[in-house]
Amino acid sequence: MAVIVAILVVAFVAGVFGSMLGVGGGVIMVPVLSLAFGVPIKTAIATSIVCVIATSSMAQSTFAARGMTNMRLGMVLEVATTLGAVAGGITAVLVDGRVLQAAFAVVLFYVAWQMSRRRGDIVPAETALMPSSYYDPAEGRQVTYGVHGLGLGFGLSIVAGNVSGLLGVGGGAFKVPIMNLLMGVPLKATIATSNLMIGVTAATGAAIFYGRGYMDPYWAVPAALGILAGARLGPRLAIRLPSRVLIIVFEIVLAVFGVLMLLKALGVGV
Amino acid sequence: MNGDRPGGASGGPVPGGPAAHVMEPIERMVSRVLKAGIAIAVALMAVGLVLSVFDKEGMPSHVVPLADLPALLGQFDPAAYLSLGLMVLIATPFVRVAGSIIAFARERDLRYVLVTAIVFTVMCLSVVLGKA
Numbered sequence: 001m002a003v004i005v006a007i008l009v010v011a012f013v014a015g016v017f018g019s020m021l022g023v024g025g026g027v028i029m030v031p032v033l034s035l036a037f038g039v040p041i042k043t044a045i046a047t048s049i050v051c052v053i054a055t056s057s058m059a060q061s062t063f064a065a066r067g068m069t070n071m072r073l074g075m076v077l078e079v080a081t082t083l084g085a086v087a088g089g090i091t092a093v094l095v096d097g098r099v100l101q102a103a104f105a106v107v108l109f110y111v112a113w114q115m116s117r118r119r120g121d122i123v124p125a126e127t128a129l130m131p132s133s134y135y136d137p138a139e140g141r142q143v144t145y146g147v148h149g150l151g152l153g154f155g156l157s158i159v160a161g162n163v164s165g166l167l168g169v170g171g172g173a174f175k176v177p178i179m180n181l182l183m184g185v186p187l188k189a190t191i192a193t194s195n196l197m198i199g200v201t202a203a204t205g206a207a208i209f210y211g212r213g214y215m216d217p218y219w220a221v222p223a224a225l226g227i228l229a230g231a232r233l234g235p236r237l238a239i240r241l242p243s244r245v246l247i248i249v250f251e252i253v254l255a256v257f258g259v260l261m262l263l264k265a266l267g268v269g270v
Numbered sequence: 271m272n273g274d275r276p277g278g279a280s281g282g283p284v285p286g287g288p289a290a291h292v293m294e295p296i297e298r299m300v301s302r303v304l305k306a307g308i309a310i311a312v313a314l315m316a317v318g319l320v321l322s323v324f325d326k327e328g329m330p331s332h333v334v335p336l337a338d339l340p341a342l343l344g345q346f347d348p349a350a351y352l353s354l355g356l357m358v359l360i361a362t363p364f365v366r367v368a369g370s371i372i373a374f375a376r377e378r379d380l381r382y383v384l385v386t387a388i389v390f391t392v393m394c395l396s397v398v399l400g401k402a
Contacts (some may be wrong), residue, residue, distance in 0.1 A: 050359060057308050057359070057366075060304050061301050061305050067291035071296050078320075079388050080369075082389055175346070203362070204400070205400075207397045213354075216306070216333070217331070217333050217352035218329050218330065221355065224311075225315060
C-alpha cells in the first residue's frame with residue numbers, strides 16, 4: 001500500500017512537469033521506477049510509456065480548449081516521428097546503442113545551451129503556413145504566428161522519432177526545440193503541440209509492450225492515475241507562467257536528462 | 271481546400287481572455303475522444319482497484335491477454351478490469367487519430383485526411399511489425 005501511494009506521488013510530480021513542458025512524464029518515471037523501486041527495466045519502460053499516453057491525453061483537453069495546440073502542424077510532424085520510430089529497428093543494427101546515447105546527450109546539452117542564449121521566447125512571425133493564434137494570459141495578449149522551415153523540421157522529426165523509438169525516451173525533448181527554435185512556433189504552442197504528438201508514438205510502443213507481456217498493472221495503474229492528476233495541473237501552469245520561466249525549467253530538465261544519458265552511455269547503471 | 275486555416279479562425283482573435291477561444295471541429299473531435307478515453311480508462315481502473323482490495327491475491331502483477339478478457343471480466347477478476355483500463359488508455363491515441371481522419375473528411379480537407387491516414391497506417395503497421 002505504501003508503495004502504491006509513493007508511486008502515485010512520484011507520478012503526480014512527473015505528470016505536472018511532463019505536461020507543463022510537453023515532454024511527457026517518462027523522463028522522470030523510468031529512472032525512479034528502476035532505481036528507487038527496483039522495477040525491471042522493461043516493465044519500467046512499459047509503465048513510463050503508459051504515463052506518456054496519460055500525460056498526452058489529459059493535457060490535451062486543456063491545451064486544445066485554449067486553442068494552443070497547432071493541430072495541423074502536429075499531425076504533419078506525426079507522420080515524420082512515426083516513420084522515424086518504425087525505422088528505429090534499422091538504425092539499431094547500424095549504430096551502437098552507447099554511441100547513440102552519447103550523441104543524444106551531446107545534442108541535449110547543445111539544445112539547452114541554444115535555448116539559454118536567448119533571454120526569452122522566439123519572436124513569432126506571421127507566415128501563411130499553418131497560421132495559428134492563441135491568448136497568452138501571462139503576456140495578456142493574443143499571440144499570432146505562422147510556421148516556417150517545415151522541410152527541415154520534418155527531416156529532424158524523423159531523426160527524433162527514430163532516436164526515441166530506439167531509446168524508448170526523449171521524443172518530446174527533441175520535438176520542443178525543433179518546433180520552437182527552428183520552425184518559429186512560440187514556446188507555449190510548441191509545448192501544447194508536442195504534448196499531442198507524444199501520445200501517438202507512445203501508444204504504438206505501449207501496444208507492443210502490452211503484447212509482449214511487459215505491462216504490469218501493479219506499477220502501471222497507480223502510475224497512470226497519478227500522472228492523470230498531475231497532467232491536469234501542468235498545462236494550467238504552462239498557460240499562466242511567463243515563457244522565460246518555462247524555458248529555464250526546460251533547460252534544467254534537458255541538462256539532467258543529458259547527464260543521465262551520458263552516464264548510461266558510459267555504463268554507469270541508471 | 272482550406273488546409274491552413276488559423277486555429278482560432280472560427281471564433282476570431284477575441285481579446286476577452288483565455289475562455290474566448292472557440293474550438294474548431296478538429297479540436298472538438300480530439301478533445302472529446304481524449305476526454306472519453308480517460309473517463310472510461312479511469313472508471314475501469316477504479317473498478318479493478320476496488321475488486322483487488324477484496325481479492326485474496328491483492329493487486330495483480332500481470333496483464334490479461336486480449337483473448338481471455340471477456341471470460342475474466344464476467345468473473346469480476348481484478349486483473350481483467352485493470353488490464354482493460356490500460357488497454358483503453360493505450361487505444362485512445364489510435365482512436366484520436368482515426369477520429370481526426372473523419373473530422374478532416376467532414377471539412378473536405380483532403381490534404382489532412384491523407385496526412386492523418388498515413389499516421390494511422392504507420393501506427394498500425396508498427397504494432398504489427400513490433401509483434402513479429
